[in-house]
Amino acid sequence: VNSPIEDRFLTDWSGLRRGAPSELHRPADTSEVAAIVRRCHASHRSITVQGGLTGLAGGAVPADGDVVINLERMNRIEDIDDLEGVMRVQAGATLEQVQSAAAAAGWYFPVDLGARGSCQVGGNAATNAGGQRVLRYGTMRDSVLGVEVVLADGKVLDSLTCLVKNSAGLDPRFLFIGSEGTLGIITRLVLKLQPPPGPPSAAIAALPDVASLARLLRHLKQTLGGMLHAYEFMSRRFVELSVSLTSVGSPVDPSAPWAVLVEARGVQGQTVEESLQAALAFALEDGLISDCAIAASLSDVEAFWRLRQSTPELLTHLKPTVNFDCGLPLRHIPGFVDRVDARLRERFPAAQHLFFGHLGDNNIHLVTGPHREEDMHSVDELVYRELEGHQGTISAEHGIGFIKKPFLAHTRCAAQIELLRSLKRALDPRQVLNPGRVLD
Amino acid sequence: VNSPIEDRFLTDWSGLRRGAPSELHRPADTSEVAAIVRRCHASHRSITVQGGLTGLAGGAVPADGDVVINLERMNRIEDIDDLEGVMRVQAGATLEQVQSAAAAAGWYFPVDLGARGSCQVGGNAATNAGGQRVLRYGTMRDSVLGVEVVLADGKVLDSLTCLVKNSAGLDPRFLFIGSEGTLGIITRLVLKLQPPPGPPSAAIAALPDVASLARLLRHLKQTLGGMLHAYEFMSRRFVELSVSLTSVGSPVDPSAPWAVLVEARGVQGQTVEESLQAALAFALEDGLISDCAIAASLSDVEAFWRLRQSTPELLTHLKPTVNFDCGLPLRHIPGFVDRVDARLRERFPAAQHLFFGHLGDNNIHLVTGPHREEDMHSVDELVYRELEGHQGTISAEHGIGFIKKPFLAHTRCAAQIELLRSLKRALDPRQVLNPGRVLD
Numbered sequence: 001v002n003s004p005i006e007d008r009f010l011t012d013w014s015g016l017r018r019g020a021p022s023e024l025h026r027p028a029d030t031s032e033v034a035a036i037v038r039r040c041h042a043s044h045r046s047i048t049v050q051g052g053l054t055g056l057a058g059g060a061v062p063a064d065g066d067v068v069i070n071l072e073r074m075n076r077i078e079d080i081d082d083l084e085g086v087m088r089v090q091a092g093a094t095l096e097q098v099q100s101a102a103a104a105a106g107w108y109f110p111v112d113l114g115a116r117g118s119c120q121v122g123g124n125a126a127t128n129a130g131g132q133r134v135l136r137y138g139t140m141r142d143s144v145l146g147v148e149v150v151l152a153d154g155k156v157l158d159s160l161t162c163l164v165k166n167s168a169g170l171d172p173r174f175l176f177i178g179s180e181g182t183l184g185i186i187t188r189l190v191l192k193l194q195p196p197p198g199p200p201s202a203a204i205a206a207l208p209d210v211a212s213l214a215r216l217l218r219h220l221k222q223t224l225g226g227m228l229h230a231y232e233f234m235s236r237r238f239v240e241l242s243v244s245l246t247s248v249g250s251p252v253d254p255s256a257p258w259a260v261l262v263e264a265r266g267v268q269g270q271t272v273e274e275s276l277q278a279a280l281a282f283a284l285e286d287g288l289i290s291d292c293a294i295a296a297s298l299s300d301v302e303a304f305w306r307l308r309q310s311t312p313e314l315l316t317h318l319k320p321t322v323n324f325d326c327g328l329p330l331r332h333i334p335g336f337v338d339r340v341d342a343r344l345r346e347r348f349p350a351a352q353h354l355f356f357g358h359l360g361d362n363n364i365h366l367v368t369g370p371h372r373e374e375d376m377h378s379v380d381e382l383v384y385r386e387l388e389g390h391q392g393t394i395s396a397e398h399g400i401g402f403i404k405k406p407f408l409a410h411t412r413c414a415a416q417i418e419l420l421r422s423l424k425r426a427l428d429p430r431q432v433l434n435p436g437r438v439l440d
Numbered sequence: 441v442n443s444p445i446e447d448r449f450l451t452d453w454s455g456l457r458r459g460a461p462s463e464l465h466r467p468a469d470t471s472e473v474a475a476i477v478r479r480c481h482a483s484h485r486s487i488t489v490q491g492g493l494t495g496l497a498g499g500a501v502p503a504d505g506d507v508v509i510n511l512e513r514m515n516r517i518e519d520i521d522d523l524e525g526v527m528r529v530q531a532g533a534t535l536e537q538v539q540s541a542a543a544a545a546g547w548y549f550p551v552d553l554g555a556r557g558s559c560q561v562g563g564n565a566a567t568n569a570g571g572q573r574v575l576r577y578g579t580m581r582d583s584v585l586g587v588e589v590v591l592a593d594g595k596v597l598d599s600l601t602c603l604v605k606n607s608a609g610l611d612p613r614f615l616f617i618g619s620e621g622t623l624g625i626i627t628r629l630v631l632k633l634q635p636p637p638g639p640p641s642a643a644i645a646a647l648p649d650v651a652s653l654a655r656l657l658r659h660l661k662q663t664l665g666g667m668l669h670a671y672e673f674m675s676r677r678f679v680e681l682s683v684s685l686t687s688v689g690s691p692v693d694p695s696a697p698w699a700v701l702v703e704a705r706g707v708q709g710q711t712v713e714e715s716l717q718a719a720l721a722f723a724l725e726d727g728l729i730s731d732c733a734i735a736a737s738l739s740d741v742e743a744f745w746r747l748r749q750s751t752p753e754l755l756t757h758l759k760p761t762v763n764f765d766c767g768l769p770l771r772h773i774p775g776f777v778d779r780v781d782a783r784l785r786e787r788f789p790a791a792q793h794l795f796f797g798h799l800g801d802n803n804i805h806l807v808t809g810p811h812r813e814e815d816m817h818s819v820d821e822l823v824y825r826e827l828e829g830h831q832g833t834i835s836a837e838h839g840i841g842f843i844k845k846p847f848l849a850h851t852r853c854a855a856q857i858e859l860l861r862s863l864k865r866a867l868d869p870r871q872v873l874n875p876g877r878v879l880d
Contacts, residue, residue: 028449062622081769081770081771082658083655083658083770083771084654084769084771085658085661087865101649102573106662109822118507118588123544127607128607128611130605130607134604134605138604139604139605142578151855153761155855156855157855157856157859158856159856160771160800160831160855161833162508162831163767163768163769163802163831163832163833163838164574164578164579164801164802165570165574165579165767165798165801165802165803165833165837166767166833166835166836166851167567167568167570167618167765167833167835167836167837167838167839167840168617168833168834168835168839168840168844168848168851168852169618169619169789169840169848169852169856169860169878169879170618170619170623170860170863171568171614171618171850171877172613172616172860175609175610175615175859175863177612178609178610178611179609194665195662195663196662196663197665214523214524215523218522218523218525220634221525221635222546222636222708223635223707223708224707225634225635225637225706225707225708226665226666226667226707227664227666227707243747244693261822262520267663267664267665267666267667268662268663268665268666274445275707313576325607326604327605328602328603329521329524329602329603330521330523330524331521331523331524350754358605361605362602362603362604363603363605364603373504374447388687391602391603392603392606393601393603393606393607393608395606395607395608396603396605396606396607397605397607398606398607399608400607400608400609402610405780406610408609411606411608412609413597414595415591415595415596415598416597416599416609416612418599419591419597419612420547420609420612421608421614422866422867423610423615423863423866425866426862426863426866427859427862438609438610439572440608
């Protein structure tokens, strides 16, 4: 266990590096995790909890002297209850493993993100992961029915329920989902499965202005209801660059200021292309959209998604970049986008500023670059300042970890931060679990 | 404010009475609530928080000397954001007010229960209310995006966000939703609205045995997906008595041991009767159901629901009754129902024992009566004993309050109860807010 610690355990996808941990443990089950935590608790030592190390906020990056608990060996699918549509798994199972096991049982696990092959469901829960399908199925929180957690003193809390309703006292799972490993280590989970959806229908629409993005979303929610599965927006510059970096041609007028990828799905065996077509035809007549291409085949659907998911290529092309994961109420989005775009162009005229993301979840990603190292903090400050007073968040889905900690007060007020502190004091008074993440 | 306290503030729908409170306050806004709480905190006095007093667990019933804060005057719909589909309200607005305001704005608030005209959305959130539409839309928790809360020391926590995704630290709303007013007083809420569904199609099916209930549910989930809006089961004796107490004839063979009411809905302007028919025809061929009646009109749909919702008449007819609100994994339900039914018949041969409820949410209601006062505790013990070892809950949707507190350990293990205690100590060390509810 305590031979030299491999490099891969020292950083995550954020690229942050903090130091040399003293020990690495890869426990095989909950009782092994509990034993390590008990020992660290007794000797007041700091633990860093690690899942698949795909985080973008540096939360799983260890500091000097930390005891690292990596859950990669706890990757067993323990049970699938086909009648109920639930699955019990160890926290170190990858998201892809869970998706495949669900599909093999005739069910569907809806949480999905680019890191699916490496990220672990325990980490997805600890950070309340979002991804591509939040609009229809919610975040990870909505797909976790029960958890087993090792608490800061090494006690095991078993709340592995599969019940969708339980009003017998506060539900403990919500203390651990989204708390980034600071209040307990999630070791096992009961996941809620969904009936598999039918085949996807998709379209890309061009929009005349950013205000139309929110109005089209409202129209599609009202007409497609639960059939609306994705609503992903892209700025003109995003589409242009994505077209040039991928082999996909622009399916709509590339001079339109905004484009949106819409996906609709029904139940198994049902195609919903007609409903999607009718909803978009109405939007075209109404002037909400200026142009529209509907996928004629599954390979068109894939090409549309390829255009939207070219972020890795864009990041490489524009590096070094500063990346954002903001959330805002829809009514504040046009003003926010216009102001941030104008100020970034003025201040950094040589850089590109690309807006895109899960607009159906109020989530705006912004990639801006290239930037010099010494300008990066100013870029952060410029963008986060524009969020103030608009009930926005600095992290819609990536979490706070270490990297976004300096900016937390842009999103959470003093009373909220004090509440988080009092929870940490109550549940981990010795600061054993992931100290220094989210809060100081 | 402090004239003699009206009788209606001394009890709730459970009928429990505990004593004479010393003061009653009906504040008009958050700052008035905060001022009362600050004063009670300073002088170590106990507060009872009251919504619409429709609870069935006695949580809002005051004890001798309590300071009662009743929120009925805080009933303002403050804002509806039509673009986003969210509503900001004061906690004392009734559920019906919220439903009507949503409908008037072209949206739909999905939480619904019999007490809608009296119960308040603050109470619905504090108890994480369930009701008729959980299968499709989740519990109250899933319809609350943000809360404003007065904490035990009178500080106001503003988390009135409308964002569906916010990963900037733990989401504080989940400490207050479902904690029955023991950790804070919810004073305002941001509610998530849904697109209005299309017209309901409904059917009543007869089933040969209790195991088929779960298998039919799985089949309908898989074939109807998000169109499946309700799955309510009734035992033969429930149907017989309901038929005799209402003017509704039995739409299916009344000698079948089990019946289920299925409701399906699509989006606005869409009828889903054909999908429902096809799914049930398959179930009939497959032997999952033995008989089936599909509503031919909206008045048929209403009659089917009338049969299911005859509980007030049943309770009167069988009184004094003992009533249950259990939840169990589907695979344990047949055994539980068979064992409880057999033991109740054996022990109380003169009483009736009716099983029914939201099976789609794992929720079994049981009404048994008439019982003598001195037998009631034995009835409780008999039923809860059968839950043990089956990952069930003693309260799927009604909460714990005072009345179910003695039985909490049937559902929550020692580590869970200790966690709830440590939250109470951290957030309300002086035991100001609803002391004695849920936990001692």
